[in-house]
Amino acid sequence: MRTLALAALLLASGGAQAMQRPEVPVMSDDEIQATMKAGEEVENRVNGDFNGDGDIDTAWIVRGEDSRALHVQFAARGEYDxxxxxxxxxxxxxxxxxxxxxxxxxGVLVVKDLTGGTTAISATYRFRGEKMKPKMRLIGLDATLYSRTYAHDGAEMSWNVLTGDVIATKMKLIGSGENANYDKSAVKRFKRPVRAYYMEDTPDAEETLDMAMKGK
Incomplete structure (x- = not known):
């Protein structure tokens, strides 16, 4: 009886494994290259399950001579492929x-980007995939404007796009030389109207920060 029970358990286990759906192969470098134009190169890439379906999706940034863009593709399944x-x-x-x-x-794609010069903009974008359609949605945006040489005041903003909550902070330059720093005590909070911002709708970080400092 013990032998029969063990055999039945092994058969059941093998059947369950056979019924597991195969994994969608992770997007290859060649597939990404096929989407690019002449002269473009991949700046960075990351894989992860962005829409919670259990399959691995891919995000990458392509940079050209005077262009740069973030792209995402989801792993998908057809009836036969x-x-x-x-x-x-x-x-x-x-x-x-x-x-x-x-x-x-x-499951959230986080992109941190630093642009500008001695006056820099540090931006952090957060995206999450929709489960019912192939769309990446912006769910958060943080931005900071500051002087890398402590030459002027700065500002920072944190925006929860899902709730509309915004925290805007004036960064007052204090001290000088090696003692220079930013005072972040001037903080205001307000709400923006809630709407869906998909990846294509991602606003410019500097413009969004400027609006936040005006309470918009």
Whole structure:
């Protein structure tokens, strides 16, 4: 009886494994290259499950001579095949101060970008995939304007796009030389109207920060 029970358990286990759906292959470098124009190169890429379906999606940034853009494709399944489909794109500043940092945290794509010169804009974009359609939605945007040489005041903003909550902070320059720093005590909070911002609708970080400092 024990032998029969063990055999039945092994058969059941093998059947369950056989019924598991196959994984969609992770998007290859060649597939990404096929979407690019002459003279463009991949600045960075990251893989992760952005829409919670259990399959691995891919995000990458392409940089050309005077253009730069973020792209996402979802792993997808047809009746008889598996493939990747576009889920969103967003233009980025074409002249960053270095490659953007891309990570995945709890299914959220986080893109950190630093642009400008001695006056810099640090922006952090957060995107999450929709489950019912191939779309990436902006769910958060943080931005900071500051002087890398402590030559002037700065400002920062944190915007929860899902709730509309905005925290805007004036950064007052204090001290000088090696003792220069920013005082972030001037903080105001307000709400923006809630609407869906998909990746294509991603607003410019500097313009959004400027509006936030005006309470808009």
């Amino acid at each position: 598996m493939y990747h489909e576009p889920a969103g794109s967003a233009d980025l500043d074409p002249f960053p101060l270095g490659p953007a940092e891309m990570t995945v945290s709890k």
